[in-house]
Amino acid sequence: MDKEKIKSEIKKSYGEIAKGNIQVGCCSTDNGCCSTDEFSTCMAEDYSEIIGYQKDADLSLGCGLPTEIANIKEGDTVIDLGSGAGNDAFIARSIVGESGKVIGIDMTQEMVIRALQNNQKLGYRNVEFVLGEIENMQSIQSSIADVIISNCVMNLVLDKEKAFKEIFRVLKPGGHFSISDIVYSGSIPVGVLDASEMHVGCVSGASEKDEYLRIIEKEGFRNIQIKKERKIELPDELLFKYMNDQELIDYKNSGSGIFSVTIYADKLEEGNCSDSSGSCCCKGVTNNSKEETKKST
Numbered sequence: 001m002d003k004e005k006i007k008s009e010i011k012k013s014y015g016e017i018a019k020g021n022i023q024v025g026c027c028s029t030d031n032g033c034c035s036t037d038e039f040s041t042c043m044a045e046d047y048s049e050i051i052g053y054q055k056d057a058d059l060s061l062g063c064g065l066p067t068e069i070a071n072i073k074e075g076d077t078v079i080d081l082g083s084g085a086g087n088d089a090f091i092a093r094s095i096v097g098e099s100g101k102v103i104g105i106d107m108t109q110e111m112v113i114r115a116l117q118n119n120q121k122l123g124y125r126n127v128e129f130v131l132g133e134i135e136n137m138q139s140i141q142s143s144i145a146d147v148i149i150s151n152c153v154m155n156l157v158l159d160k161e162k163a164f165k166e167i168f169r170v171l172k173p174g175g176h177f178s179i180s181d182i183v184y185s186g187s188i189p190v191g192v193l194d195a196s197e198m199h200v201g202c203v204s205g206a207s208e209k210d211e212y213l214r215i216i217e218k219e220g221f222r223n224i225q226i227k228k229e230r231k232i233e234l235p236d237e238l239l240f241k242y243m244n245d246q247e248l249i250d251y252k253n254s255g256s257g258i259f260s261v262t263i264y265a266d267k268l269e270e271g272n273c274s275d276s277s278g279s280c281c282c283k284g285v286t287n288n289s290k291e292e293t294k295k296s297t
């Protein structure tokens with residue numbers, strides 16, 4: 001399917017979710033992804049005990065908890081990419097307080113409207129929600145964010161290199177990101193990855209894990225760490241829609257898998273060659289992503 005068509009399907013589906021026309025777990029049920037409660041609960045985290053949690057903003061669309069490892073501080077400017085109804089943005093607001101700022105960006109108009117309605121009820125004057133695409137954040141100035149967060153969105157972004165270039169641009173030197181996302185390792189059957197219905201549901205647009213980390217490094221980030229990783233078990237009834245018995249057995253025996261990960265990375269200040277891994281990351285002296293990437297669970 002062509003990229004623009006996929007993008008407009010994504011907007012259409014999330015628009016329906018925002019309007020409350022589709023009941024979801026983490027993904028969109030009418031697109032064949034979260035057809036069971038079992039699957040929906042396996043992706044989204046329980047936010048209910050987290051300070052700043054707003055039930056109206058929680059559409060169970062996440063696949064991690066990016067604020068948990070984001071090291072957000074009072075007074076910070078935080079950008080939430082693919083902010084949905086504002087779930088993570090409002091949690092970030094509870095940390096940055098009155099002196100900070102939170103900007104949510106989302107390409108689905110209905111989501112932005114829903115987030116703005118939630119914000120109006122809360123009365124936060126330092127929280128904004130803007131309509132826009134992560135790959136092209138024209139409305140966001142360069143070097144304004146201390147921290148970027150995102151929850152289960154980058155897998156839906158078709159041009160990840162462009163998106164990470166933009167993330168690098170809007171982050172301040174010395175800033176960092178915490179992104180929860182879906183990635184895969186090994187070889188996932190084409191039927192699973194390519195089903196466009198599943199694309200809306202977080203899985204088909206996912207990147208291979210090492211390739212994803214390589215893009216992040218290529219766009220200039222350093223100290224790249226997978227802070228959390230959890231295997232996503234897709235229900236058999238879903239997989240049977242895309243493969244036969246033998247293919248399913250082969251897939252299960254292959255060691256391949258789909259994972260929810262939360263990734264942290266720094267945009268270093270100019271001339272700063274140190275990172276917490278102790279490895280050199282000066283300009284022009286980069287280790288490859290596998291060596292440089294540390295996994296800390």
Ligand SMILES: C[S@@+](CC[C@H](N)C(=O)[O-])C[C@H]1O[C@@H](n2cnc3c(N)ncnc32)[C@H](O)[C@@H]1O
Pocket residue numbers: 010011014026057058059060061062063081082083084085086087088105106107108111132133134135150151152153156157158
């Ligand atoms: C799975 S939902 C996650 C929403 C929110 N982060 C949460 O956890 O509740 C994905 C959101 O990302 C938005 N989105 C997808 N691709 C995008 C892009 N390229 N630019 C901006 N927003 C995008 C969708 O409109 C949708 O609101």
